[in-house]
Amino acid sequence: MKTLTKALAAISLMTGMAAGTQGQTEPFKVGVCYDLSKAYTFATPQVAQAAQDLAKLINMKGGIGGEPVEVIVRDHGNEPQRGIECYSKLSREGVFVFDTLSTPVSLAVLPRAMEDENILMQSLVGRGDAVDGTVFDWVYPIGPTYWGQAANDVAYIKQLHDGDMSDVKVGFVYFDYPFGQEPIEILGTLSEKEGFELQLYPVPLPGSDQAGVWSKVRREKPDHVIVWMLGGAHVVASKEMKRNGIPMEKYISVNWLNEVDIANIGNEAAIGIKRGTNVVGGQDVALYQEIMTELYDKGQGSGPMEKTQDVFYNTGLAMYSIMFEAARRAAETDGLPITAKSYKAALETLEDYDANGLMAPITVTADDHGGGGKTRIEMWDGKAWVPQTDWIAEYTDVVWEVVKKSSSKYEQ
Amino acid sequence: MFYRLSGVHHANYVSDSRIFKVPADRNLAAFILLLGLAAPFIIPSLYLNSYMLPWLIWTAAALGLNLVTGWAGQLHLGYAAVMAVGAYSAIHAARFGVPWEFALIIGGLMSSVIGSLFAFAALRVKGLYLALTTLAMQFVMDWVLTHSPMISGGSHASLQSPTLALLGQDITSDTGYYYVAFGWCVLVTIFMLNLKRCGLGRALVAVREKDFAAAILGVNSFYYKILAFATSSFIAGVSGALLVATFFFLAAPEQFSVAVSIQVLAMVIVGGLGSIIGSYFGVALILLVPGLVNGLVVSISEGLGMQVNIETLAHIPNAVYGALIVVILLIEPLGLGKLYGNIRDYLMVWPFDQFKK
Known part of the structure; x- marks a missing residue:
């Protein structure tokens, strides 16, 4: 009976007939x-x-x-x-x-x-x-932000090439809608700044067909591929890469790549795959x-x-x-x-807070609500993720330029 | 008893083509209208703002789709795209400094132009082929929105809507937004009620039933189809613009995606093709029931003190909601509007029809 009255009370509360009881604290x-x-x-x-x-x-x-x-x-x-x-x-x-x-x-x-x-x-x-x-x-x-994350990916690539990106080709494989398109602008700016060649490979949603994209990647031979896709699309990409003989090491994913995707790709097959992340996996x-x-x-x-x-x-x-x-x-x-x-x-008092080594340290201020936007690149070695860089936030001036340009439109 | 029919005689055509032939219907409509006017004072702001307001705007939109699908019989799978045209045109116009009254009309007209332009091409085919062509329109519009920052606005393709102002009055309160939505919905409803009983409405029905038979009777079916598309697109455009101006406050492509098109079509079908009151019910079911069932399931599980996994909790309402649609369509394939009609018919001469049996 008691549960019944409880349920009835809950239903009446839900329909807005009864006012919610306000607790004191x-x-x-x-x-x-x-x-x-x-x-x-x-x-x-x-x-x-x-x-x-x-x-x-x-x-x-x-x-x-x-x-x-x-x-x-x-x-x-x-x-x-x-x-x-x-x-x-x-x-x-x-x-x-x-x-x-x-x-x-x-x-x-x-x-x-x-x-x-x-x-x-x-x-x-x-x-x-x-x-x-x-x-x-x-x-x-x-x-x-996705802008900051992409910039950090570029910084990592630059690090791999000892600071000289003049003859580096970077491919960008992305879902062809706002989520994937967001980093394009910043990658373009950085490509001018650093002198690397940027190649764009849009993937139509939902990403289950990527055959054309990866055979194009094979022909144009970018040195690294930054990937802005989610979930199952990673698995499709890995299969196509294998078919086209593209080594996994070239793959640098956005943070949306998890253990389920790795298991679907296969622990062994996924060796060498990289992702940007702001937390310790x-x-x-x-x-x-x-x-x-x-x-x-x-x-x-x-x-x-x-x-x-x-x-x-x-x-x-x-x-x-x-x-x-x-x-x-x-x-x-x-x-x-x-x-x-x-x-x-x-x-806004949070300063270099990393939840006891769980994530990239963040510093939130009244101006920067993102906490600094630090990420690092990790590589899958078949068993665990191995960090390839420290927590970095590079090209912040370029990133903030894009941020300011975009945010100024909000108030208009 | 409920519908007093004594003294109701239709001795001429004018009387027979009244909107409400039975006084009880008219009284009921007037009562609901009064309720609608009084809603801000009797309904808590949460329900006014997150249930009533979207319900009314979507009803106006669904009535527009009902015009082309229910009355003219043309299946339309790109309705959300037409709404998007209206929404984006109106917001851009308003951002440009055009007063909102005109911005809304510009939105409606733009939708109308693009909607009927597309119809020109699409109406060369019929039935399922037409449905697919309109679906293509939806995809074209999705693509345009996600690939032209000029139209879709800045970061993540979101376009902020300026503050709504009508007749020199800034509208910022929940009550204000509600009355704007209410006003628009009433306007569309009156239009649709009258459409039923004028030449245009009859022509549309003739086209729906058999377009070449209509042509033999002298009804130019192509012309009327285009007219139906243009009119419904106008309603869609203004509804889309109002939806953004009073509810979302910014326009994003996801708000007008293909899923939304299908949702509006579902509203019309579940409500009943060609039924005005059905559109109200259909929108309520498709738009509001998922949220309500969700809240209900959560409260019940909390009330019973059950530890239900959050994912299970999220999927139960979907199952209930899906089952509800199936059950409703099984009980009455003509939709909720017909269900209401059945009840009305039963009560029409109640209790005297009982004597017959």
Whole structure:
């Protein structure tokens, strides 16, 4: 009977007939409006699971400022309209920190977050120029932009060629829509600056047919191929590369390449493949180990174990470590309850924060909401990812030029 | 009892072609209109802003598609592309400094021109071939949007919409946005109600039923098809522009992708081809039910204290929603509008028809 009344109460609450009960002390809540059913499912379950695990861990240790934290995970199916619905609903329930992990939804929510002065975290998705804190006051795309990531890839290639790129050919294989097209401008600028030759290879969506692209790559022989694709498209690419006799070492992927893709390519076949990343992959991370001993060994994990053995789980841990660290600092300096203003101020105190060796150190300032955009290149050796560079953020002047040019259009 | 028919006689054509032949229908419509006007004062802002407003704008858009698909019988799979033309033209015009009233009309006209230009080519074929040609239009538009920064705006192809202002009044409040959407939806609904009972509407129906038979009767089917495309494109364009101006605040290609085209078509089909009230129901089902079911499933699982995996939780609503569509179409293939019609017919002379049995 009790469960029945509970369920009935929940239903009436849901239909808006009953007003939500307001607790006296509001816990710190993060609105996690994710696409758990459509296009982004290659990463969202892992990230959401990391968020839940991290919240559990923090609550086991007494929460933030003595209050438990809460992550509210909702599905928006990658539809802007449902993302807005999720945002509007949660913001009325007192949530002021949001993450969407979906570019279309992030774009749609952004104007509202700016208007309502709510914090929109949009690591790795959404418009890249939002790192410009002077224009986008309330948006924090902490982590690298695609522009910065591409620039770091070029810096790595330059390093491989001892600083002389005059006779280097760099291919750029990309999904032919805004996600993939974004780095083109910066690669063009850098190619003029460094004197390397840039070759563009657009891949039509959804990337399941790449035969033409890679035979063209074979004919034109670029020395390196920077790849802006997702999920299964990596597997297709690797097969085509093999068919065309292109060595895996040439492949430098955007950060969206995970262990599932490696398994699909084949552990052996994938040897030599490289990716840019802003988090440390693998299980040899202090925070990961702590979650294992505190939660998973006791059977209290928020999901299946195998989902944690994925770089996107670490990405999730990194994203939410930042969010909770900022909340902790806000509670410390301005006390409870945490407000959007105190939270924003706390975010901007983060300096060389790397969540105990989990990710590239970030420094968030009022001007730079991206945290510096450091990444590194890793190479798959058949068992693990081997770092090829330190955490680097190169050509920042060129990147910021593009950022400023783009962000100046927002206010018009 | 509910529909008093006594004293309702139609002695001439004018009386017989009224919009509401039964007073009860008219009263119901007036009541709903009043409810709609009073909505900002009785509905919490969350529901007004994230459910009612998109519902009304999408209903206006679905009515436009219903004109070409339900009335004129031409399958259209590129409707979102036409909406995109309107949205982008209107925003660019507004950014250029054109007052919003004219920007919206420019958006509508641009859609109309491009929509009917395409129809000129597409209407040389019929049926499924036409459907495929309109689908091609959608892909052309997708490609244009993702490949021309001039049109689609800067970073990640997103174009910020300037603040909506109508009749010299800046519109920034939830209530304001709602009334704009409400006004547009009412306007389109009145147009559609009248379309039913004028020569154009009858011509369209004739074309739908058999275009060469219509031609024999002196109805120029090609002309009327183009007219249907142009009119529905105009409605699509203004709806698309309003959708961005009052709801999204910025335009991005994903908002007008092929999936959206199919969604609008689903709204029209689930609602009922050629049914106005059905469009309202269809939009509610396709647009709002996924979110509502999602919330419901989450609340139930929380209320019962179940630890459900977040992914399972995300997929249950999709399954429920899919099943709902199948069940509705099984119960009444003519859609939700017909379902409403059945109930209305049953109650028309209730309880007196019971005596017959």
